[in-house]
Amino acid sequence: MRNFVLFILCISFNQAAELELGASMPGMDHSMIDISGKDLTLGDIKGENGTLVIFSCNTCPWVIRWEDRYVTIAESYTPEGISVVAVNSNASRFEGDDSLEKMATHAKEKKYNFPYVQDDNSTLARLFGATKTPHIYLFDKSNRLVYRGAIDDNARDSKSVDEHFLADAIDNLIEGKPIEKPISKAIGCSIKFP
């Protein structure tokens, strides 16, 4: 019974509202262990011109379809001063499919070129109101949220994308222009809160 009550509380808690556009980056001092073994915070990771936070995991079919674009986005924009981090908040699976060891293997296989950290107790996901993987949050150099949502409009095939939501938002940010489409939506796997 107690577990059931906790489960219901978790459901309610997990449905906290998403971070609003313009909001400050939350949890900047929340320490998370990276696959390299280092402890990192968003404060450590943040980029000179902006920060891209991707809630992700090892097994979600939507992540698997989209994650090639994590790498190309990081390749294209890290030199422009945009830092990238993938955050695994599936805390209830840290003993299984989303263990640090499996995260390291996954990152190597997929050629991740950015930190991939474990969000203990799903704290960061809760602070962001993140609900799914992948779930994207882009902050400007003042750590204000300027874009949230999807990477693009085609998980299945990067060559058939019509709308590059995230890349367009980063381009807008770098050029100092207003973000044309600051919110987009995509289906994803629910974050597995503890």
Next chain:
Amino acid sequence: MNTNVIKSLLLLLFLQACDKVELLPITSQEIMKIVEMKKDNKAVLLNVWALWCLPCVEEFPMIVEFGKVYDDLEVIFISADFEEQFNEVSSFLKRNGVNSTSYIKNQKDDPFILGIDSKWTGSLPFTIVYAKSSGKVIDSWEGIAPESKFKSAIDAALEI
């Protein structure tokens, strides 16, 4: 492989194909038209799910049961699986006793989600319940939910 084995396999495949649940591609605009058409006649419970989504699969049989128990409730399932999983989705529906027409998303995510509920972040499962008399949204939620949450939304939708 001998001829009899091949014939048996072909027969099995044929019988499976004949026994498939009607599964239609659909957009959010088309879903909303169906919901609108049910107004005054039935309350509607719309559930968006996917084969790969464990919580979706867990609560699925319970939702099928609601459709059988409540005469004035129309349960509409929409699969968010990729189109190449059409046959797997169809088999899953059949195994779970879905006899009515079911749907598979045939639209890009952004307009699909916004067309159903702008508050929905895209996480699955997603459930939304519409009132019988007004067609208005009674409740909507992301994630697996207990039977009591479904029942209270359905009761409110049916004004029980």
